[in-house]
Amino acid sequence: MKTITRPTEAVREATYPPPYPDGWYRVSAADQLAPGELRYLECLGKQFVLYRSEDGKSVHAMSAFCPHLGANLQGGCVKGQQVECPFHRWRLAADGRVAHIPYSDRVPHRVRQETWPIRERYGQIFIYHRGGGHVSSADEAPPYEIPAIPEVDAGTMVYRGRHDAGTVRMHLIEFAENSVDFAHFAPIHSEMMIPWTRFKVPFVGVRHDAAWEPDPEHPHLAYFHNKAMVEILGRPIERSRANATITFIGPGSVVTFRFSIPDVGEIVMFQTHLPVAPLEQKVDFHWFADRKIPRLLVSYVVGNWVSQWANDIEIWESKIYMNKPALAKGDGPVHRMRKWFRGFYPEAPEEEPAAAAP
Ligand code: FES
Numbered sequence: 001m002k003t004i005t006r007p008t009e010a011v012r013e014a015t016y017p018p019p020y021p022d023g024w025y026r027v028s029a030a031d032q033l034a035p036g037e038l039r040y041l042e043c044l045g046k047q048f049v050l051y052r053s054e055d056g057k058s059v060h061a062m063s064a065f066c067p068h069l070g071a072n073l074q075g076g077c078v079k080g081q082q083v084e085c086p087f088h089r090w091r092l093a094a095d096g097r098v099a100h101i102p103y104s105d106r107v108p109h110r111v112r113q114e115t116w117p118i119r120e121r122y123g124q125i126f127i128y129h130r131g132g133g134h135v136s137s138a139d140e141a142p143p144y145e146i147p148a149i150p151e152v153d154a155g156t157m158v159y160r161g162r163h164d165a166g167t168v169r170m171h172l173i174e175f176a177e178n179s180v181d182f183a184h185f186a187p188i189h190s191e192m193m194i195p196w197t198r199f200k201v202p203f204v205g206v207r208h209d210a211a212w213e214p215d216p217e218h219p220h221l222a223y224f225h226n227k228a229m230v231e232i233l234g235r236p237i238e239r240s241r242a243n244a245t246i247t248f249i250g251p252g253s254v255v256t257f258r259f260s261i262p263d264v265g266e267i268v269m270f271q272t273h274l275p276v277a278p279l280e281q282k283v284d285f286h287w288f289a290d291r292k293i294p295r296l297l298v299s300y301v302v303g304n305w306v307s308q309w310a311n312d313i314e315i316w317e318s319k320i321y322m323n324k325p326a327l328a329k330g331d332g333p334v335h336r337m338r339k340w341f342r343g344f345y346p347e348a349p350e351e352e353p354a355a356a357a358p
């Protein structure tokens with residue numbers, strides 16, 4: 001594909017829904033936050049410090065700026081479960097209360113530093129974000145949890161790798177929209193790629209058969225089913241048939257892929273998006289597989305997906321959001337998906353969230 005000029009970011013941004021829908025977001029790998037470590041993080045339109053208690057058992061997130069006189073807590077340190085500010089050494093508890101002031105025997109009881117719900121699952125750290133000006137508290141129960149992967153919990157599936165894909169200048173809704181955009185599979189994803197590369201395999205194609213549906217009982221879940229089959233010189237190869245069930249857990253922030261390889265086994269891959277700016281997603285992949293699947297085959301399957309995913313990037317980074325798209329027979333359920341996605345803006349009116357018509 002030829003290089004496309006990226007329009008001015010502000011022009012693109014004005015066409016999209018608000019950039020940070022409610023949901024669980026992956027903020028770090030668990031092994032990248034050591035006991036007693038404290039890190040500054042800017043994402044979802046907020047500034048946080050993320051830290052692990054000194055005993056290593058719990059992870060917490062709070063607003064990066066001290067409620068006293070606004071010092072950046074990144075310069076401070078972790079004491080037990082608390083954070084000590086570098087400026088006047090106030091200590092803040094994990095629930096956001098002021099726990100200790102070295103020069104005063106009275107702490108302001110009403111102060112509550114903003115804190116966020118955190119979960120550690122599958123070797124990753126997730127934060128629950130609510131938009132609409134909501135002041136977050138770690139104690140507040142999120143409306144849903146990251147679902148369990150029973151085979152990983154039981155140890156029959158094991159961790160097999162990760163891939164840091166850097167950032168992509170797109171809105172989160174584009175990833176969800178991609179799954180209902182059935183008409184783009186043939187032009188963008190029908191050529192076989194060499195896994196982990198941008199090279200095409202000559203004369204080998206991929207045929208896709210896709211379906212999308214929201215979960216009838218759990219409004220935060222939606223499923224995308226893709227049956228793929230390899231074609232050589234246009235002839236389908238029956239035994240290459242592979243199924244993938246893709247589960248959106250929230251607004252595309254956490255997406256699991258379950259690849260079934262007949263007679264071989266299953267692979268579960270997480271693709272996560274973290275908006276670090278309105279049109280900038282940090283994208284990461286990590287995956288687990290049945291113990292018995294050779295590592296090379298696992299890497300081939302995951303790399304295949306990552307190469308196909310990368311085919312969309314140039315389109316995403318240069319497009320706008322059509323608030324009122326002109327659709328035709330053969331297009332997938334774009335409006336159904338958008339209605340489902342609006343559920344992640346509970347503060348917004350029922351219609352399209354505040355997006356200007358292009
Ligand atoms: S600014 Fe943090 S203790 Fe004063």
Ligand SMILES: [Fe+2]
Pocket residue numbers: 178184188189309312
């Ligand atoms: Fe795509």
